[in-house]
Amino acid sequence: MTQDTLYRYLFDNADVRGELVQLQDTYQNILSTHEYPQVLQQLIGELVAATSLLTATLKFEGDIGIQLQGNGPVSMAVVNANHQQELRGVARWDGELADDASLEQLFGQGYMVITLTPTHGERYQGVVALDKPNLAACLEEYFAQSEQLPTAIWLFTSASHAAGIMLQVLPSETDENTMFEHLCQLTATIKADEILHLDAEEVLHRLYHQEQVRLFDPVAVSFKCTCSRERSANAIRTIEQSEINEIVNDIGYVELGCEYCNSQYRFDAIDVAGIYSNHSAPNVQ
Incomplete structure (x- = not known):
């Protein structure tokens, strides 16, 4: 698998765009700064993949941050990125965390803040509750509230890799819900072992070999801290x-x-x- 890359793709027969990100070094660099419990490592992996996916949707030069906060044993988890796909992240927690802890068990009454900061222009923040079964569902709720565009997200992690896929309906005058649902059904067949270890081109072929997919050049993703x-x-x-x-x-x-x-x-x-x-x-x- 090619390390730390994000692919953008379009479907020629539908107004739907897709993104696929696969990470290893970026994910491991973030984990190496603290001895995170296993469940928090997995969450950080999902958060890193999700931030990369959202960064690819930016229409401006600037930064994006996804921060999870709550009154539970994990008080904060955040990943920041810029339009060049340079990411960093950290989390704070107290005490032992069960390997199978849910979002609610980790954060208690929690919420997610997504902050968009253009280099030139006004800052934007969106907030949604962490009241869904997983991070992907919370992000889908954010898109439903903020952009009102049907969006589906899949996030995967292992001890060494993190990955994610996003599908989103493009603004258009036609109703793409039927085609979007069809593409979501295809995407949902992906297995963790496939997306975490196969090359992106092979993953996309397995998912959409009967569709007309236009694949753009990959973008490198990396870890970079902005401290000085x-x-x-x-x-x-x-x-x-x-x-x-x-x-x-x-x-x-x-x-x-x-x-x-x-x-x-x-x-x-x-x-x-x-x-x-x-x-x-x-x-x-």
Whole structure:
């Protein structure tokens, strides 16, 4: 299987578009930053695949984030991506989690926030409850509420791979519900072993060999964190200098860590003085 790629495709005989994403390295890089319980690894895999699928629908340059929140043992799980299919993610939890825990058992009274942030333009947020059996169904509800376009999503994970498929009716003046339902029935026949381990072209052939499918060039998907020393310095600058100086006087430095990638950014007394006087972060490591 070709690693970490997203394919977009259209059906020539129907106003329906499709996407297929298969991930390994991106998924594993996100998991490697924390020792996540098994059920949370699976959820993160689904969330990573889903975010990649939604990113491919963006009509602008910018970012997208899918965040799950609740009052259960998992307080938060989030994956962020940009229009270049660069993803990062993290989750927070407390205590032991059962391997077969449901969304409700993980998040309690939870909800999903999808945030679209164009590089130029206004930010948009959509919120739906986590009251469906799985993440895919919650995402389908989001599309039903926000875009009002029939959408179907399938998400798959294993210990090493994550994958997903999305079908969506394109805006048109014709009624495509019958054809959409037919294509959904075909797509639902896919098995986890197939989509997780076969090449995308083979998966699509098995699903739609009797349909007229137009396949576009694959897009690479990768893990990339947006943290930096400069951003950490900017975060420090939002705090009163006296508070930062007190920390530096006690232990010799102030250190900020990134939850997403575990990078650590340390600033000593000279660095801190430069942050508040020059409004720039020294390059000292």
